[in-house]
Amino acid sequence: MSRRMGRAGRVGRAGRIVLLAMALAIHAHSALAQNARQIVEEAQKRTDAKSQRYEGLLQVFDAKGKISDKRWSFERLGSHGNSKAVLRFTAPAEVKGVALLVVNHPDRASDQWMWTPAIERDRRIALQDRSTRFFGTDFSFEDLEERDVDQFDYTLAGDDAVDGSACWRIESRPKESKSSQYTKSVVWIRKDDYAFARFENYVKDQVVRRLNYSDIENVQGIWTARQMEMADLRRGSRTRLTLDKLAYNVPFKDEDFTLQAIRRP
Amino acid sequence: MSLFRLISWPYFRRHVLRTLLTTAGIVLGVAVFVGMHAANQSVLFAFSRTVDRIAGKTELQVTAAETGFPEEVLDKVQTAGSVRVAVPVIEAVVDTNLKGQGSLLVLGIDMTGDRSLRDYDLESGDDAVVDDPLVFLAQPDSIIVSNEFAGRNRLSVGQRLTLGTVEGEKPFTIRGVMKASGLTSAFGGNLAIMDVYAAQKMFGRGRSFDRIDLAVKPGRSIGEAQRELTALVGPGFQIDPPSGRGQQFEAMLTAYSMGVNISSAFALFIGMFIIYNSFSIAVIQRRSEIGILRALGATRRQIRWLFLGESAVTGLIGSIGGVAFGVLIAHAIAASIGTLIADVYGVAQRTDEIARTPGLLAIAVAIGVTTSMVAAAIPAMNAARVDPVQALQKGKYQVLSAGESRLRAILALVLGLVSVVCLTTAGSRPVFYVGYFLAIVVALLLSPLLALTLARALRPMLKWVRPVEGALAADSLIQSPRRTSASVAALMLSLALVVAFAGMARASYDSIIDWMNATLNPDLFVLPSPNIVVRTIRFPPAMAGQLAAIPGIRRVQMVRDARVVFRRTPVMVVAVEMKSVAETVTRMPVEGDPDEMYRRAAAAEGLIVSDNLAELQHLRVGDTLEVPAPNGVLRLPLVGIVVDYSDQQGTILMDRSLFVRYWNDDTVNIFRVYVTPGAHVSDVRQRILETFAGQRQVFVLTNGELKAYILKITDQWFGLTSVQIAVAVLVAILGIVNTLTVSITDRRRELGVLQAVGGLHAQIRRTIWIEALSIGVLGLALGYALGAVNLYYILQIVHHDIAGLRLDYEFPVATVVALIPAILGAAFVAAIWPAESAVRGSLVEALEYE
Structure with a gap:
């Protein structure tokens, strides 16, 4: 948006009016032509990739300001509901070598296994209570699940701006078949690139968790937030995930995403 | 009330010692009842409390008794529609190697889901350790200890704690100290948490769990979940609320509880005889008083209630004292039961608090008062029947009338026959127990007659030993059978119980030794724990x-x-x-x-x-x-x-x-x-x-060591017998002091005359001592006779109702012989004060008495 405003600044007054008129026309058309569900579908479609790899830095800032860091390498084959991912911790020393295999399904919660090298064994992680925190972060297990558009009802709640970007504000409520810790979520999707800008999760009428996306960049044609920050508003803590060495469509093999694979150092 | 104030209170004040002795009978009975039950309840309560505190929000537990089960069962349980969360658990009791700390209960849990059921808030250490299962799981030596355990042993985060594992002693790193909570106080605070998969490795569980703890989905009932899970996992599993483990533990302790109940019942029964004795004596001594009251217009009913009221007050005071004393001795008994349970059943337990349940204390007081009133019922009835004219005359009112003796003998004969019939035709257990009860009643009915007969038989021997003192002592016993018989009966009951328990112990020992010799013939036994009944490693x-x-x-x-x-x-x-x-x-x-x-x-x-x-x-x-x-x-x-x-x-x-x-x-x-x-x-x-x-971690016992270990456990099991012997000795002392005190008061004139005609203090002392020893001898003779019968019944109960063990009848000769000096010694000790009191009395007063 800022880049676009910059370009707008370099054109003349008439040109600006034309551009504004065109923008308004496009906006009106969009609002009319697309309903909330279609926006979410489009946003999901635009992040489709055959695979993804990055190195992540996870920083947990507790209410007292203490910071704890963890680093991992992340590899994913497929995307959204049809994907498998391996997350391997690289730091600090006490968690180095611990690996997590996540198998996402379009119609149900993911399956997860963990490999603990010190006792040389893997274990299945049962995500029965998905409201619990994900390994001490401010994310819950549910927050990390890939959301399926069919599991929610959407309402377009209006327009808003996040970090200067125009966004659609969409309210999503879980359908009866979907069990969730949240009563509803409000999601902001940028109008220019359909990138997610913010999530707010509610329990009854109270916002309990807020997820902000920042440093959104186009990486290999996919608008990707390089930083995500989840704030637990009840605990007063926040967790920041920073992605580094991000790449899409890396050639991975299916056998790299198995229990045998995560047992390998 | 006014009768009580005017008549009873002055009597109590005049006979403080006797009142105290009477009350002591109830104190003793109630104390044994409270002590044993409170200790037993405390151990059961401590176990249930440990289970509850560890259970947290667990609504159901899936177990296969203590055998454990493969990990796959967890997957099945987690798929159940009615289950909200199901987490695996491993429990191991390990040696801490810390002086005086004993065992530590290690709870192996899966942090990824367990916090839904239990809270692990930390007092010190990195919160991330528990919040982040990753750190906890990645380090298999991670352990979190309770603040109580850390405080007691001055342990802090980062320090190492060595614990016994299947791979020998291993150092564990304390990564957190839990805040005080219900969970941390489980197992007396000796609790530690570690990763369930690390626990599998450390305690040799392979790929199995001991238990699954679960919570039911909102809107689904526990019964519904139980049914669904039973169908899912099969009949080899128990799916019960956490309280079910307490019930299983209780079932395991049935034999011990039965022993406690029998001991308590006997203690109360014995207390009852001390009360009966005291009130019978009081009625006899207060005949003149009763006669005057009756002459002044007091009704029989008023006289009866006067004595019953006195017994109720005595019972109440004695019960309160008994409760207090019982709670005191419960600590020692609970510690002994705790050790016993750990050694016999392999269930480590810490009993730090004594259960003072209002229900138990109320029952104890009610039993004490009722026992006292029941014991006083016959003396009260006799008091009500006192004829005012006869009451004011002097006479040998203590002698059993021939009619009464005959009545007792006939009744005893009839009841004895019924008892034998019950025993021989005991198709049902209640009939058997009726027979047992009747056998005891027969013994009690016959005890005055038998005591009298035995005293007459003893007279020549006593006279031969000490011509004057022996004859006087024997005559005293013969002339006042009522005074003597209740003490003898109390002693008889007490000894009958000791003989039965000792006989059972003897028979058990012999059977266990035979079994060990037949089956335990290897040269060496290799064990993973020094305790042969610990099966968690x-x-x-x-x-x-x-x-x-x-x-x-x-x-x-x-x-x-x-x-x-x-x-x-x-x-x-x-x-x-x-x-x-x-x-x-x-x-x-x-x-x-x-x-x-x-x-x-x-x-x-x-x-x-x-x-x-x-x-x-x-x-x-x-x-x-x-x-x-x-x-x-x-x-x-x-x-x-x-x-x-x-x-x-x-x-x-x-x-x-x-x-x-x-x-x-x-x-x-x-x-x-x-x-x-x-x-x-x-x-x-x-x-x-x-x-x-x-x-x-390997422990190697030789054949002899293993057998000695088993016999040591057997010894602990029969430790209850020592409590019985202590009670028997106390009963002997109480009963004999009571009887002799009354005897001396009754015979003040006789003793005064004796002194007046030149009787020496030493002779009077010896008379009292011989009388005491004679009561001891009568109690021993009758107690051993009843004990022989009692032993038969107890062995039958053990065989059919408690442990199913077929034990051979074997009279415990060694115990019986050892008890002779103990009881006679107690009798002598009991006679010292009354004897001194007899010689120190004023001669003038003694002769004025008439």
């Missing part, structure tokens, strides 16, 4: 090969024993290599053919049970047994019944292959090792220890 089967390869070892047998639930009762399964055991052990079956029994059992075609299980569950050879197991229901015929003392609830012996197949568990509790002829047992033992040094 086990060996892998591969160790058998390693042992067999050690020079000097001829044969190795693997034993796996585990408590399972059979017909809703926890019983012991002992899985052995039946073919090998048949070659080394020759057991003669109680029922079944020995060759056929071993052949079919070794071929996994049949099961053998202990005779106590057969008795308790009414099993016969040929019956088909159904033993639920994690891999299905084991259905096999019963091929033999043998004598076995492995467990009080009974034992099922089976071939090891069956256990491995049905319980999916190939671990080993004990290796039985036979040494090659010519090899030295001590050398082989040393080689075993050297072979496994640094690899495994």
Whole structure:
């Protein structure tokens, strides 16, 4: 948006009016032509990739300001509901070598296994209570699940701006078949690139968790937030995930995403 | 009320000592009742509280008794529609190596889901450790301890704690100290948390869990979840609320609880006789007073209620004192029961608080008051019947009338016959118990007559020993049978109980020694824990090969024993290599053919049970047994019944292959090792220890050491007998002091005259002493006679109703002989003060008395 405003600044007054008129026309058309569900579908479609790899830095800032860091390498084959991912911790020393295999399904919660090298064994992680925190972060297990558009009802709640970007504000409520810790979520999707800008999760009428996306960049044609920050508003803590060495469509093999694979150092 | 104030109160004040002694009878009875029950309740309560506190928000627990089950069961349970969260648990009790700290209960849990059921808030340490299971799981030496345990041992985060594991002693790193909460106070605060998968490795569980704790989805009932899970996992599992474990524990302690109840009942019964004695004496002494009251217009009813009121007040005061004293002794008894349970049942327990349940205390007071009033009922009735004219006359009112003697004898004869009939035709247990009760009543009815007869028989001997003092003492007993008989009866009851318990202990010892000699014949026993009943740490089967390869070892047998639930009762399964055991052990079956029994059992075609299980569950050879197991229901015929003392609830012996197949568990509790002829047992033992040094925690006991260990446990079990003996001695002292005090008061004139005509103080003292010793002798004689009968009944109860054990009748001669000096010594001690009181009395007053 800022880049676009910059370009707008370099054109003349008439040109600006034309551009504004065109923008308004496009906006009106969009609002009319697309309903909330279609926006979410489009946003999901635009992040489709055959695979993804990055190195992540996870920083947990507790209410007292203490910071704890963890680093991992992340590899994913497929995307959204049809994907498998391996997350391997690289730091600090006490968690180095611990690996997590996540198998996402379009119609149900993911399956997860963990490999603990010190006792040389893997274990299945049962995500029965998905409201619990994900390994001490401010994310819950549910927050990390890939959301399926069919599991929610959407309402377009209006327009808003996040970090200067125009966004659609969409309210999503879980359908009866979907069990969730949240009563509803409000999601902001940028109008220019359909990138997610913010999530707010509610329990009854109270916002309990807020997820902000920042440093959104186009990486290999996919608008990707390089930083995500989840704030637990009840605990007063926040967790920041920073992605580094991000790449899409890396050639991975299916056998790299198995229990045998995560047992390998 | 005014009668009580005007008549009773002054009497109490005049006879402070006797009032105290009377009250002491109730104090004693109630104290034993409260002490034993409070201790027993405290142990049960401590166990349930530990279970509850560890359970947290757990609504149901899935267990396969104590055998554990494969991890796959967890997957099944987690898929159940009614389950919100299900988490695996491993529990191990390990030695801390910290002086005076004993065992630590290690709870192996899965942090990823467990916080839904339990809180692990930290007082110190990195919160991330518990918030982030990743850190906790990545470091298998991670352990979190309770603040109580850390405080007691000055431990803090980062320090190391060495614990006994299946791989020997291992250092663990304390990564957190839990804040004080319900959970941290479980097991007396000796609680630690570690990762369930690390616990599997450390405690030799392979890929199995001990238990699954679960919470039910909102809107689904616990009953609904129980039904769904039972259908899902099969009948080999128990799916119960956490409180169910408390019930199983209670069932395991049935035998002990029964012993406690019998002891308490006897203690109260004995207390009742002390009260009865005191009130009978009081009625006799206050005949003139009663006569005057009656002459002044007091009704029989008023007189009866006067005495009943006095007994109620005495009972109330005695009960309150008994409750206080009982709570005091409960600490010691609870500690003893705790040790006993750990050693006999392998369930470590810490009882730091004594249960003072208002219900128990109220019952104790009610029982004390009721006992006192029941004991005083007959004396009160006699008081009400006092004829005013006769009451004001002097006479030998204590002599039993011929009519009364005859009535007692006839009643005793009739009741005795009924008792015998009950015993011989005891088709039902209640009839048997009626017979038992009647036998005691017969003894009580006959005790005055028998005491009188015995006293007459003693007279010539006493006269021969001390012509004057002996004759006087004997005459005193003969002339006042009422005064003597209640003390003798109390002593008789007390000794009858001691004889029965001691006889049972003796018979048990002999049977256990026979069983040990027949079955425990290996030279060495290799165990993973110094406590042979601890089964939470086990060996892998591969160790058998390693042992067999050690020079000097001829044969190795693997034993796996585990408590399972059979017909809703926890019983012991002992899985052995039946073919090998048949070659080394020759057991003669109680029922079944020995060759056929071993052949079919070794071929996994049949099961053998202990005779106590057969008795308790009414099993016969040929019956088909159904033993639920994690891999299905084991259905096999019963091929033999043998004598076995492995467990009080009974034992099922089976071939090891069956256990491995049905319980999916190939671990080993004990290796039985036979040494090659010519090899030295001590050398082989040393080689075993050297072979496994640094690899495994191994304890090697010789045959003699194991047998001594079992006998030590048996000793602890019969420790209750020592409480009985203490009560018996106390009863002897109380009863005799009471009787002699009254005797001296009654005979003040006689004693005064004796002194006036030149009787020496020494002679009077000796008279009192001889009288006391005579009461002791009468009590011993009658107590041993009743004890012989009581022992028979107790053995029948043990056989049919408690442990199913068939014990041979054996009169405990050694105990009986040892009790003679104890009781006579107590009698003498009891006579010292009354004797001194008799010689110090004023001669003038004594002669004025008339």
